[in-house]
Amino acid sequence: MGNLLAWIRCFVRVAEAGSFSVVARELATTQPTISRQIAALEAHLGSLLLQRNSRGLSLTDDGATFYAQAVRVLEALDDAQQAVGDRALEPSGLLKMACPTAFSRIHIAPRLERFLRQHRRIRIELVMGEVFSDLIEEGLDLAVRIGELSDPGLVARPLGYSERITCASPAYLRRHGEPLKPADLADHECLLFTRIHPPNRWSFAHEGRTETVNVDGRLRSNNSEALRIAATDGLGITILPTWHFQGEPAKAGLTRVLQSFEPMPLPIHAVYASRRFVAPKVRAMIDFLVKEFASESSLQRGQWRTG
Numbered sequence: 001m002g003n004l005l006a007w008i009r010c011f012v013r014v015a016e017a018g019s020f021s022v023v024a025r026e027l028a029t030t031q032p033t034i035s036r037q038i039a040a041l042e043a044h045l046g047s048l049l050l051q052r053n054s055r056g057l058s059l060t061d062d063g064a065t066f067y068a069q070a071v072r073v074l075e076a077l078d079d080a081q082q083a084v085g086d087r088a089l090e091p092s093g094l095l096k097m098a099c100p101t102a103f104s105r106i107h108i109a110p111r112l113e114r115f116l117r118q119h120r121r122i123r124i125e126l127v128m129g130e131v132f133s134d135l136i137e138e139g140l141d142l143a144v145r146i147g148e149l150s151d152p153g154l155v156a157r158p159l160g161y162s163e164r165i166t167c168a169s170p171a172y173l174r175r176h177g178e179p180l181k182p183a184d185l186a187d188h189e190c191l192l193f194t195r196i197h198p199p200n201r202w203s204f205a206h207e208g209r210t211e212t213v214n215v216d217g218r219l220r221s222n223n224s225e226a227l228r229i230a231a232t233d234g235l236g237i238t239i240l241p242t243w244h245f246q247g248e249p250a251k252a253g254l255t256r257v258l259q260s261f262e263p264m265p266l267p268i269h270a271v272y273a274s275r276r277f278v279a280p281k282v283r284a285m286i287d288f289l290v291k292e293f294a295s296e297s298s299l300q301r302g303q304w305r306t307g
Contacts, residue, residue, distance in 0.1 A: 007041035008070050010034060011049060015067045018057050091280035092121035097142040098135075100195075101128045102225035106243055107296070108144065115288050122281050130195060130222035135273045141282050144289070146241075147196060147266045155278075156269040157286050160299035164263040166204075167254040168237040178257050179237070182213040189236035191227045192220035196266075202239060204261035211261065228252065239263045243298040265301055268293075 013023045014034065024031045042049050049063035059067060099108050104126065112124060127140065135143060135154070146162050172189075179185050182204050192199040192215070199220055203212040217236050221227050224240060231238045232253040240254075249256050270286045272278065278286075293299045 003040070004044065007037050007044070009074065010037040011041050012067060012070050012074060014038060014050065014057065015059055015063065020057070089280055090121055091119050091284040093279075093281050094123045094125060095142065095281045095285055096125040096127065096138075096140050097144070097285065098127040098129065098138070098140050099144040100130060100146060101223060102244070103144065103146060103241075104128045105225075107293075107299070111288075111292055115285065118288070119281075119284055122284065135271070141279065142270060142272050142285060144268065145271055146268050149267075149269060149271065151271075154271040154273065156271045157290065159268040159270055159289055160293045160296070161301045162241045162243065162266040162268055162299070163301060164239050164241050164265065165249065165256050166237060166239050166258045166261070166263060167231060167249050167256050169232055169234045169253060170255050171234040172231075172236065173255060173257070175234075180258075182211050182258065182261055185213055185215045185237065188215075188217075190215040190217040191230050191236045191238035192217055193224060193227060193239065194220050194222045203264045204258065205264060206261045210264070228254075241266075241298075243296075245298075268299065 010023065010027075013026070014020060017023050017026075020031045020034045020038075024034045027034070038050060045062075045066070047062040047066075048060050049066055051058045051060050051063075105128075108126065112126070116122065116124065127138070132143075132145065135141075144159065149156055176188060179188060182202065185202065190200075190202075200215055201212055202215050203210055205211075219227075219230055219235055221230075224244065227238045228240055228244055230236065231240070237257065240249075245252055270289060272282055272286075
């Protein structure tokens with residue numbers, strides 16, 4: 001098997017270089033040695049792979065078919081060897097990751113010191129924003145995304161859940177009254193989060209059922225922190241992630257409404273481009289976030305206390 005693999009590698013290189021002598025120089029051997037390896041492979045397969053003529057070398061039909069398959073096999077083998085080798089390597093290099101701004105400020109940035117202390121050969125470029133970047137186009141190794149995933153080309157690792165509450169400022173509720181059921185929201189100014197589609201349809205879980213209502217308002221944003229500020233300023237009712245609050249909403253100047261109607265939680269994932277193997281630096285960050293978030297009650301389902 002060892003000889004066969006060497007013959008195949010030699011054949012692929014000869015097919016690509018179009019010359020025995022070029023490959024012989026690359027491998028620091030002689031042209032007759034390369035020729036014997038190709039002949040041995042052809043004898044093993046029982047088929048002529050290369051056509052020798054006055055103009056050089058060319059692939060036969062069988063040779064072209066075998067070359068295409070051989071390249072894939074060698075790439076898969078090299079990837080497998082790399083993956084096993086990578087596991088023994090200390091994670092290193094630049095890790096470029098993207099996160100929503102508010103979530104990053106509250107849950108990612110404060111943890112980076114601990115991560116970098118554990119992985120001294122990793123450098124981080126943190127890209128904060130509300131637009132889902134194209135990982136390949138933007139050169140991103142990793143992204144944290146909140147909400148349902150729509151790109152089947154990405155590999156996703158669950159990190160937790162973004163539970164949410166409906167809230168408004170006391171001043172707004174004094175002026176407009178408090179909604180008692182989701183249908184009442186039609187009579188209120190609602191602050192819409194545009195990263196949930198469609199943003200004007202709010203869904204609530206109540207007594208084992210899902211109730212969805214249409215809402216509207218004069219302000220919408222793709223940034224939950226902007227909506228929190230607007231709600232605190234009395235501009236309307238909004239739905240916010242519970243991780244915005246270090247304690248109860250009242251400490252942020254907000255009052256929870258519709259407490260028996262729970263907005264549907266949003267999944268949180270770490271996503272990366274679909275590859276056969278994950279770089280050690282990416283694996284290190286994902287494993288770190290999974291461990292960190294497992295002990296963060298505001299990122300787990302059923303952990304939010306009403307009040």
